[in-house]
Amino acid sequence: MIQVEHLTKLFGPKAAIADVSFSVEKGEVLAFLGPNGAGKTTTMRILTASLPATSGYAKIAGYDCLDQPKEVKRLIGYLPEVPPLYTEMTVTEYLTFVGRIKGIELERLPVALDQVVERMSLGEVRGRLIANLSRGFQQRVGLAQALIHDPPVLILDEPTVGLDPKQIIEIRQLIRELAGSRTIILSTHILPEATAVAKRVVIINDGRIVAEDTQEQLSARLRRSEKVSLTLKRPTPDVQERLLALPGVLSVHPESTNTFLVEAELGCDLREDLSRVAVQNDWGLVELKLVAMTLEDVFLRLTQHEEGVEAQP
């Protein structure tokens, strides 16, 4: 459904994205994961046919984003990072306007409007000014805007940014419901979000794709060790030695005088052993927790991994 081949976009001498290639099958949900400034928005804007690429091409349903922008724009619904809302309009007025510029015929417009309002649960706020809606409702109006012409492809740029946790869950639920019949690309800089809604994840950093895989394989590849953070009240000088002596422990890094980061082999839960040792030695165990992998870890891991492989003879 979506094909991107060797896409490069230069802004002056700086490459916003370089040699980006991926493809998305019909009905698939793909998450675009990367830190701010990694090139997610640039890629999405090229896909929406609103930004021309410097080289390479992007195709949606066989239509080239550069040469056939009108066909491409008909097929996509796009929610930019800042939802493009005319805040002085009511929800109905706004969606009517969007429907018209998206090319919905006048007779079909009321039906399309009712459908999208129901789908996004906007019924209670239909007649209200967009300016007076909560951020969560505004985001839903933004999604409704992308959906009103029932496009087969949805492109969502950071759809949950700036929402409270309850709203985030709601929007993710909506995206999951929309999947299936539609092809969806969404961008995010939050790892759990990517895994919560998408089957396949493309990780992009500094304009380049550093990994592309299904969620299961990606986490299997990434989690090569278990990390536990251990905070002690009265550590003795031999703490590191004793911890290293435990079975399965790979390394111990002191993070401060009282906190230690213990790394162990994959599939080895150290917490029980660690607490026993701490109690036996009267170190005054204060905190013991599994360290979840942050996005920074993912990037470090991925980039170091790739470089490491290349460096080895």
Add this chain to the structure above:
Amino acid sequence: MSPVGAIVRKELRSYFVSPVAYVVATVFLLLTGLLSFLAIATASNRSMQMLRVQGNLPELNLNEFVFRPVFYNMAVILLLVVPILTMRLFAEEKKLKTMELLVTSPVTITDIVVGKFVAALTVFAGMLALSAVAPVALAPFAEFRWSPILTAYLGVLLMGGLFLSAGLLGSSLTENQIIAVILSFGVLLLFWLFGWAGQVFADTVFGKVLTYLSPLDHFEQLVNGLVETKDLVYFVAGIVFTLFLTHRVIESQRWR
């Protein structure tokens, strides 16, 4: 409905939910109303004077003594007021990021530019129509010819259209409305002064070009009741060219 129609409707709505159209129209109508009153009062004083001197009521040419100065002054007011009408059109869309919606929709940039221009021209024409209250109110009490007034209105409409297209260009260049208004005002005043500069270099080719580029001469012809193709061509070509430049500016912003 075509996408242009949808954009025109949206812009018109936007003019009337914000105070902009009301404030601009009020100021414009108040000033032109006062101008008309002053012009009529001056003409009536003069005819009283002539009555005293000559002993009979003279037939003053109202077209010349009342309406011509009113239309000239109206043009000056438009110079100040029109950029206010257009400053929002692109600057705000860019600032609020709603431009993204327009450029990712299956509408062309021409649709967007034309839609916005037509909406602004509609508001402007409505405002202008209301100013016709002066000649209409005067008609039962005085004798004057309607045809030069109609051609003068055509002139004001065309010149207003040219100003609006320049304002649209100013707005497309920035996302700051104040800058948009200053830019368009500056450009308009520059072209206005070309008329004067044309007189300074009167007999040279350069002077003739400057005079031709300034809207003043062309406007004067229409106010004097002369409808000539060359003046109509000047205004229409000017509007189309300025809208084309606006189109190029918006198009080029996609590349950055």
